[in-house]
Amino acid sequence: MPAHDVLIIGAGLAGQRAALAAAREGATVAIMSKVHPVRSHSNAAAGGINAALNPDDSWESHAFDTVKGSDYLGDQDAIEIMCREAPNEVLWLEHSGVTFHRSESGHLGTRAFGGASAARTYYVADITGQALLHVLYEQLMKHHEQIDRYEEWFVTGLAQDDAGECIGAIARNIRDGAMETFAAKAVIQASGGAGQCFKPTTNALICTGDGIAQSYRIGAPLMDMEMIQYHPTTLAGNGILITEGARGEGAHLYNAEGERFMEKYAPNKMELASRDVVSRSEQTEINEGRGFPDGTVALDITKVPRKRTLEALREIVNIGRDFAGVDITREPIHIRPGCHYIMGGVKTDTWGATDIPGLYAAGEVACVSVHGGNRLGANSLLDTLIFGRRSGEHAARRALGMGMPSIPHSVLAGQQQMIDAIVSRADTGGRRVSEIKDELGTMMNEKCAVFRDEAGLTEAHATIRRLKEEASVAAVDDRGTVFNQDVLGAIELGYMLDVAECIVIGALERKESRGAQFRLDFPERNDDEWLKHINLSVNGGDVPEISYSPVTMTQWEPQERTY
Numbered sequence: 001m002p003a004h005d006v007l008i009i010g011a012g013l014a015g016q017r018a019a020l021a022a023a024r025e026g027a028t029v030a031i032m033s034k035v036h037p038v039r040s041h042s043n044a045a046a047g048g049i050n051a052a053l054n055p056d057d058s059w060e061s062h063a064f065d066t067v068k069g070s071d072y073l074g075d076q077d078a079i080e081i082m083c084r085e086a087p088n089e090v091l092w093l094e095h096s097g098v099t100f101h102r103s104e105s106g107h108l109g110t111r112a113f114g115g116a117s118a119a120r121t122y123y124v125a126d127i128t129g130q131a132l133l134h135v136l137y138e139q140l141m142k143h144h145e146q147i148d149r150y151e152e153w154f155v156t157g158l159a160q161d162d163a164g165e166c167i168g169a170i171a172r173n174i175r176d177g178a179m180e181t182f183a184a185k186a187v188i189q190a191s192g193g194a195g196q197c198f199k200p201t202t203n204a205l206i207c208t209g210d211g212i213a214q215s216y217r218i219g220a221p222l223m224d225m226e227m228i229q230y231h232p233t234t235l236a237g238n239g240i241l242i243t244e245g246a247r248g249e250g251a252h253l254y255n256a257e258g259e260r261f262m263e264k265y266a267p268n269k270m271e272l273a274s275r276d277v278v279s280r281s282e283q284t285e286i287n288e289g290r291g292f293p294d295g296t297v298a299l300d301i302t303k304v305p306r307k308r309t310l311e312a313l314r315e316i317v318n319i320g321r322d323f324a325g326v327d328i329t330r331e332p333i334h335i336r337p338g339c340h341y342i343m344g345g346v347k348t349d350t351w352g353a354t355d356i357p358g359l360y361a362a363g364e365v366a367c368v369s370v371h372g373g374n375r376l377g378a379n380s381l382l383d384t385l386i387f388g389r390r391s392g393e394h395a396a397r398r399a400l401g402m403g404m405p406s407i408p409h410s411v412l413a414g415q416q417q418m419i420d421a422i423v424s425r426a427d428t429g430g431r432r433v434s435e436i437k438d439e440l441g442t443m444m445n446e447k448c449a450v451f452r453d454e455a456g457l458t459e460a461h462a463t464i465r466r467l468k469e470e471a472s473v474a475a476v477d478d479r480g481t482v483f484n485q486d487v488l489g490a491i492e493l494g495y496m497l498d499v500a501e502c503i504v505i506g507a508l509e510r511k512e513s514r515g516a517q518f519r520l521d522f523p524e525r526n527d528d529e530w531l532k533h534i535n536l537s538v539n540g541g542d543v544p545e546i547s548y549s550p551v552t553m554t555q556w557e558p559q560e561r562t563y
């Protein structure tokens with residue numbers, strides 16, 4: 001049985017940063033990923049990473065923008081840590097080899113991002129995530145003596161001892177179907193987001209909420225699950241992202257009547273208001289008949305000098321051409337709000353520790369909560385790195401003071417039985433995993449999107465309960481062991497249904513409008529009753545149980561939020 005001080009599930013930016021930090025503390029580390037690490041979804045991050053590095057900027061300004069962006073639901077102690085530590089983290093990345101864009105004067109160059117009062121987003125053209133991920137992966141290889149990499153291994157469940165402590169995980173080698181037990185003194189969930197619960201989404205096929213559901217199933221509370229970010233600029237139909245960097249470089253939004261409509265909704269910040277504000281504005285234009293017939297508004301990137309677009313936004317030039325047939329340097333492109341990011345996740349403290357001893361979470365899987373009701377663009381890469389590092393450090397320190405736990409064989413046997421049961425499901429002509437997943441995503445995008453109400457959410461919950469029944473008997477076609485994505489897809493569907501149920505229950509519970517949650521039946525923010533986190537736990541039942549926790553305030557009292 002492989003045994004490591006720290007086991008990290010997920011090799012995106014949060015996982016890789018955690019691995020390097022844990023190794024630096026002297027721990028032995030295993031990092032595991034269901035895809036090759038550099039294919040982790042962090043690779044898709046485009047626009048950049050925030051830090052108040054310029055002498056005329058300050059971490060306090062960055063923190064206040066983040067608090068305001070979160071619609072005052074973010075925990076201010078965590079936000080302060082993230083913004084204070086950001087400059088050193090970006091410099092560490094630079095020194096490790098990330099070729100950030102530089103200005104004419106040779107200094108690190110920035111671009112403006114939404115909801116920020118200063119241009120503090122550092123970037124590598126519009127492939128920032130890819131640049132960061134490759135540099136971190138080089139560092140992982142450099143530390144190969146301490147860090148074992150398990151690439152293309154799929155974690156199916158977490159292991160707990162009798163006292164409820166997390167002591168490792170069970171994983172399936174995707175290449176040959178072999179199941180293995182991994183013992184660990186500390187486990188860090190760094191397994192990313194859950195965008196695939198919605199269709200369309202900007203998220204890759206691998207973003208199925210595995211770590212959120214696995215942690216929830218062993219009793220870790222989830223927090224802020226109702227807060228799903230709809231990004232203002234995604235392509236209709238396929239959901240592919242047009243980075244906020246486009247608006248940061250100067251692109252404008254127009255409705256079908258040629259009106260630059262953000263003047264009405266956010267006269268000071270215009271296109272660079274917070275994402276929830278811009279998405280709601282677009283959706284209002286579309287709903288009130290001022291959009292284009294394909295249910296979109298227009299993003300005009302021709303406002304940006306062509307040379308600059310070709311240099312700084314070259315990936316979306318390709319996306320526009322290949323996926324919409326549009327040369328964005330010469331004509332506007334049609335976009336609309338699309339599911340992009342989950343602000344909620346596994347509840348942690350500022351060291352990444354969850355309520356389950358031995359279990360940590362960092363990155364998009366986690367909810368620290370630095371994003372609260374709405375994440376500012378370019379704050380997620382920062383979140384992955386700061387809290388990835390902090391959880392790696394803390395997990396290593398915990399591990400170095402204890403003995404190696406052992407996991408009884410029955411845990412592995414239980415997971416093997418779960419897979420055998422999927423493989424042996426009889427094909428009785430019921431629905432396929434892909435059909436159920438399709439219905440889930442389409443339904444979530446209708447009932448739990450930019451605008452929500454009680455009737456739609458109640459219907460959504462009933463649909464999820466039905467889909468859970470259907471999923472429990474959905475037959476698979478591939479019964480083999482080599483790269484059997486069919487079986488993994490069935491497991492992932494179970495995760496997505498659990499996550500979607502928590503999103504809907506949280507959205508039903510929060511009877512107010514805050515950040516990304518806009519309730520048509522409760523259109524105002526209500527600080528008296530709802531300035532609190534909603535936590536969801538499994539607690540032995542099969543519908544999430546609701547509790548609340550206070551929002552941590554340090555220095556910023558809630559104010560009216562205008563841009």
Ligand SMILES: Cc1cc2nc3c(=O)[nH]c(=O)nc-3n(C[C@H](O)[C@H](O)[C@H](O)COP(=O)(O)OP(=O)(O)OC[C@H]3O[C@@H](n4cnc5c(N)ncnc54)[C@H](O)[C@@H]3O)c2cc1C
Nearest residue numbers: 010011012014034042046047048155192363364378380381
């Ligand atoms: C198109 C796009 C552009 C974005 N641009 C930006 C940006 O410019 N700036 C910004 O700040 N944020 C951006 N974001 C958000 C940001 O990229 C993500 O929130 C962040 O990269 C998530 O990183 P992570 O390490 O938490 O997870 P991921 O990078 O998603 O990594 C998850 C890891 O977990 C592994 N995993 C998952 N389940 C299992 C399992 N069952 N078993 C084993 N391994 C598993 C995966 O293989 C992967 O290695 C963007 C997001 C999208 C979708």
